[in-house]
Amino acid sequence: MNTSAPDDSVGIVTPLLARFDEPLLLSCGRELSSYELAYETYGELNARRNNAILICHALSGHHHAAGYHSLDDKKPGWWDECIGPGKPIDTKRFFVVSLNNLGGCHGSTGPSSINPGTGQPWGPDFPPVRTRDWVLSQARLADYLGIDCWAAVIGGSLGGMQAMRWSIEYPERIKHCVVIAAALKLSAQNLAFNEVARQAIESDPDFFSGSYQSHASVPARGLALARMIGHITYLSDNAMANKFGRDLRSGSLGRGEEAPAEFQVQSYLRHQGSQFSGNFDANTYILMTRALDYFDLTLDHNNDPVSAFRNASCSFLVISFSTDWRFSPQRSREIVDALIAADRPVSYAEIEANEGHDAFLLPIPRYLDVFNAYMQRVGRDS
């Protein structure tokens, strides 16, 4: 057991729960009469309440973005590389809010929560939730915390999409928007991968059309498979080659060997899959991938991202990674070009990185350098 957290960590943090009894009208037309959001905060809100940063999580993320829940934790929060004292999102300067989105499975109201109408878990009856619903619920959380205007809303991947949605839905409540490894909408290829992931879950006999909780079962194999597919899209060809190559974990490729050999990459993916299926809810995974599929910043704006961004009044930082093929640099440039055409202040950096989409979570020196330079500016503006 460690006796203390590292110096550049926010240390031990405790998740909090905010309860909302004002009904939330969702974009699907249904209403949630009440709901809870799990969140964490790091740093101190200043007297003028203008140093608050909202962190939006990606597909499988949650509120635990930085620090440790206990000294026994093996790993810190998912974005600990970027959040903490002296890090780009500097907790000596900023008050950081990180939540688990509505529909999640880490403490916020979602498919595995109890439906107050039936006393049973929501399961597949939980209403579909879209990015704009998340942003609305995040705005309610801001009200709850007494934050009128975020110094910045920041997110990578699906989190970056929420940040962009913030910029056009609540222009008066956000001063800076940081969009990392994201896109204006999913491509056909992105949609295809999400569909395969959902099919993997839905075809698991333990899924029971989503009612697995009432059957006391878990579609662990389907969920693991979905994660394995997703995980491949987070890594680059190069990153996989460097990490595993064709190394064998067991068996041999020599003549006269009948038993199948096992490659390292196989066992890695299986490990990732089984780890994930023990910690994540299948209905939430389906809900999150659908939210990702349906996200289209231009939908209410004649498919024109320029006219969408004309509603924004904040400044933007957009970052992409050279080997990211899930949301490639080209997708980020589409965001940047629309912002330029809409005459919004924007900076853009394309980071040379080997790690693919996952790069946004990793301590790549130039990435941290650019991010840090921009956050200094956010700090000066607050």
Place this chain on the structure above:
Amino acid sequence: MRLDLSHIQRWIEPHSRVLDLGCGDGEFLQILRDQRQVRGLGLDIDRHYISAAIARGIDVIEQDMDKGLANFPDQSFDTVVLALALQAVNYPDRVLEEMLRIGREGIVTFPNFGHWRCRLMLGIQGTMPVSSFMPHTWYNTPNIHFCTVKDFEKLCLDRGIRILERNVVGNTNRPPMLSTRWPNLFATTAIYRITR
């Protein structure tokens, strides 16, 4: 501030929108912002400059001019600046055309290869010029398209580009009248304000 930049500063209208192609660390845009309340956007390909410009609070886009500027809409800026970068791009003529498509006016500065010292080195010594102003050897230089004052003005004439103003920076040890009177021979840096 670099001499060519202090010359062109007064050509930039307060509160206007300026695109600086090859903006480096953003120093010029910062001066324009602080002194002329200009809304600036920089563009550079050098990764070291990107975070330096962002740290100054200057908006900058990491982009390679040689791959085109089609992502900038027509007439979306008041002024497009290309300071000491014309000689370093693959297609200087295309960049000039693009500058005047994107901006109402363009400002171009470049080292004058017609300067008498260059001519002396090439003509008498028979070697490519190297000086404190052009410090690179011919085989290791970002400057791939040198031109003279005369060359540039001919290109403008051929392409229907109007020269609104010309300014020159000469050798500071000599009377400025020399470079003003005979720019192609005495200007070290040529400075132009152009439009369609």
